[in-house]
Amino acid sequence: xxxxxxxxxxxxxxxQSGPTCTQLLAWFGADVIKVERPGTGDITRGQLMDVPNAxxxxxxxxxxxxxxxxxxxxxxxxxxxxERLIKTCDVLVENFGPGVLDRMGFPWETIQKLNxxxxxxxxxxxxPGPYEDCKVxxxxxxxxxxxxxxxxxxxxxxxxxxxxxxxxxxxxHLALGIVTxxxxxxxxxxxxxxxxxxxxxxxxxCRVKLRDQQRLAHGPLTxxxxxxxxxxxxxxxxxxxxxxxxxxxxxILKCKGWEGDPDAYxxxxxxxxxxxxxxxxxxxxxWKTDPNFATPKAxxxxxxxxxxxxxxxxxxxxxxEAMDILNEFDIPCGPILSMKELAEDQSLRATGTVxxxxxxxxxxxxxxxxPIKLSDSPADVKRSPLLGEHTEEVLRDVLGxxxxxxxxxxxxGATEPPQKRAAAE
Ligand code: CAO
Numbered sequence: 001x002x003x004x005x006x007x008x009x010x011x012x013x014x015x016q017s018g019p020t021c022t023q024l025l026a027w028f029g030a031d032v033i034k035v036e037r038p039g040t041g042d043i044t045r046g047q048l049m050d051v052p053n054a055x056x057x058x059x060x061x062x063x064x065x066x067x068x069x070x071x072x073x074x075x076x077x078x079x080x081x082x083e084r085l086i087k088t089c090d091v092l093v094e095n096f097g098p099g100v101l102d103r104m105g106f107p108w109e110t111i112q113k114l115n116x117x118x119x120x121x122x123x124x125x126x127x128p129g130p131y132e133d134c135k136v137x138x139x140x141x142x143x144x145x146x147x148x149x150x151x152x153x154x155x156x157x158x159x160x161x162x163x164x165x166x167x168x169x170x171x172x173h174l175a176l177g178i179v180t181x182x183x184x185x186x187x188x189x190x191x192x193x194x195x196x197x198x199x200x201x202x203x204x205x206c207r208v209k210l211r212d213q214q215r216l217a218h219g220p221l222t223x224x225x226x227x228x229x230x231x232x233x234x235x236x237x238x239x240x241x242x243x244x245x246x247x248x249x250x251x252i253l254k255c256k257g258w259e260g261d262p263d264a265y266x267x268x269x270x271x272x273x274x275x276x277x278x279x280x281x282x283x284x285x286x287w288k289t290d291p292n293f294a295t296p297k298a299x300x301x302x303x304x305x306x307x308x309x310x311x312x313x314x315x316x317x318x319x320x321e322a323m324d325i326l327n328e329f330d331i332p333c334g335p336i337l338s339m340k341e342l343a344e345d346q347s348l349r350a351t352g353t354v355x356x357x358x359x360x361x362x363x364x365x366x367x368x369x370x371p372i373k374l375s376d377s378p379a380d381v382k383r384s385p386l387l388g389e390h391t392e393e394v395l396r397d398v399l400g401x402x403x404x405x406x407x408x409x410x411x412x413g414a415t416e417p418p419q420k421r422a423a424a425e
Contacts, residue, residue, distance in 0.1 A: 002029020003377035007182065008398070010035065010089040011066060014042045016138070016164060017123045017198065018095030019062040020171030025091075025178065026065035027370040027379035033085070033394055034063065034385065038070040039417025041387040054362035060384040061367045064357070068385035069394045070415045073104050078414035082106070084399045086114045091178055095123035097135045108193055118191040119181045123170050127197040136198055141166025145202025150209040152239045154226060159239075170201035208245045212237045222300045223249055229304065244269060249303050252336065253311040255319040263341070266319045268310055269332040272296045277329040282313040355381045391415050 007030040011022040019042070026032040036042055044058040072078040086092065092111065094101060101107065101122075111120055125136020126144070142148050142160045152159035163169075177194035185191060203210070212221055213236065220227050224240050227233075244250035250269035257264040270278060275296075279287045287293035292302060299306060314322050319335035326333045337345075343366055348354040355369040360383075370379035395401045395409060409415060 001377075003374055004028040004030040004179075007031070007091065008089045009033065010085050010092040012092060012094035012096065012101075013123075014095065015044055016058075016062060016167035017170045018093055018174075019044075020168045021121070021123070021174045021178070022066065022093050023062055023064055024172070024175045024370065024372070025093075027372075027381070028374070028377060030091075031398075032066040033089070033390070033398065034066045034068045035071050035073070035082070035085070036068055036387060038072050038388070038415055041068070041070065045387060051362045054359070055384065055386070057365060060357070060359060060362070060365065063384035064367065065380075065382045066385055067390035067394060068388055069391040070388035071391075072414050072416075075412065075414045077409055077412035079105060081395070081399065081409060081414060083114055086111055086118060088399060089115075089118065090182065091119045091121060093121045093174070093178070098124055098133045112191065116190060117185060119178060119185065119194060120191065121174055121178050121181075121194040121196075123174055123196050123198065125198050127195070127200055131199075136166075138164055138166040141170070141198035141202050145199045146206040146209055147202050150206060150237050150239055153241045154231070154239050156239070165205050166198045166202050169205055170196050170198045173201045173204070209237045223247065225303060228301045242267070248272065248332075249299070249306075250332075251303075251307045253307065253314045255314050255322055255335075256317055258315070263336045263338040264319055265336040266314055266322050267334045267336070268307070268314065268326075270299070270306065270310075271332050274329060274331050275299075278310070278331055281325065281329060281331070282310050284309060352379065352381070357381055357383050359383045361386070388415065 004025060007025070009022055009025055009030050009032040011018075011032045011034040013019045013022055013034070014036075022032045022034070034042070040046070042059060042063070044062070045055045047056055048058045049056045071081055073082050086106070108120055111118055124132070125134050125141060126132050131144075136144075139148075139160045142151075142165060143158070145166065147165060148158040148160055151161055174194065174196045177196060181192050181194050215221060216233060216235070216237065220233050221237075223243065224233075224238070225243050226238060226240070242250070242252040248269050248271045250267055252265050253268050255264045255266050275294075276288045279285055279293075284293075292298055293306070317325065323333060323335050342348065343354065345354065349356075351373070352369040353371055355367055356364055357367050358364050367381065369381050373379075392406055395406045396403070401409065
């Protein structure tokens with residue numbers, strides 16, 4: 001048995017934030033039924049397309065292990081089917097724009113009446129407050145959650161990061177909220193609302209920067225490069241380039257080949273307990289006892305000088321050679337790995353973190369599998385569903401409609417796009 005076997009999810013999610021959440025639940029064994037608008041479905045099916053007439057990688061990589069039914073929830077019969085789905089499922093997950101579910105005729109109170117055990121989980125851009133009615137995408141969340149103002153270099157623009165902390169990050173938060181609510185339901189017998197705002201999710205991930213904001217009141221942030229460079233701090237946490245976010249100073253340093261390879265770099269951490277080993281490796285044994293370098297405090301104003309010297313050493317090695325040598329001495333470091341290198345990494349393939357999936361319309365493609373490993377519930381990654389692939393199956397086997405009733409639902413137009421309905425009429 002899989003960990004979430006027996007849990008049925010009414011998946012009303014689209015784009016990225018919500019689908020990452022329901023994909024995780026599907027990997028843990030839940031039966032995830034994705035409800036999509038007839039004709040178009042999730043808008044990402046047709047976005048950033050690379051293979052003609054095949055669902056995009058954007059869609060396929062976020063919707064594994066789900067079933068898809070098409071349903072027009074604004075159609076009278078479609079609403080009746082949705083009511084039956086609500087009565088049958090354990091969790092409804094949605095990331096519609098603010099107010100959409102209410103306008104559809106399914107506010108929380110209605111859902112609760114239909115199924116008091118149902119957990120309703122929602123992602124919105126903002127929580128209650130001045131921006132609660134705003135639609136939000138990834139980069140807006142990164143900007144409003146504190147990530148952009150603290151990412152980049154001091155003398156440059158605020159930067160967004162490639163890690164989708166607003167979308168996938170909030171999806172992860174929501175998944176935890178859902179399984180927690182499912183656990184509470186085992187005692188209370190009741191459903192509840194689970195909400196997660198993307199701004200809140202990003203701020204949660206930027207927690208250490210709010211830490212630094214408060215430390216500023218008590219003096220300069222001595223581990224920031226800016227301190228060693230004698231640049232005064234302003235009133236807010238500054239951008240800190242590649243400085244380490246913790247108490248052990250670190251930097252990205254050039255390695256052999258950096259002139260032609262944009263990823264020939266290594267992250268190097270001057271962890272205090274291994275300082276003496278670092279001095280030996282880079283050929284500066286006198287720094288072990290020199291009062292200017294011997295203690296972490298003495299080193300803080302000299303970080304630029306220290307990292308320049310370490311970089312002279314890393315530039316004589318490839319990033320993998322440097323990693324091998326430094327690991328021998330327990331010096332924390334990590335090569336900058338490109339997406340190409342990660343895609344080819346055999347150890348990630350062996351653990352199922354990178355998987356090859358076969359799709360009837362696009363053929364084989366790579367995806368990221370479940371990064372969360374459960375020893376008793378391993379994830380088995382299955383391709384994403386075609387649009388409406390399981391409509392009849394769900395109507396019949398999950399909702400218990402007879403063959404005649406299924407035919408009549410289809411005839412009502414609830415599962416077909418308007419153009420197809422008009423042509424049939
Ligand atoms: N049948 C009939 N209508 C449907 C339907 C279905 N199966 N599924 C959706 N719809 C309708 C909705 O009822 C809604 O109609 P109304 O506006 O008339 O009420 C309409 O589709 C649009 O929904 P939406 O506002 O969610 O979609 P959008 O493309 O305009 O906005 C987004 C997209 C992502 C900006 C918005 O959904 C949002 O802010 N979501 C919350 C935050 C979030 O998750 N953002 C991350 C997205 S990933 O980067």
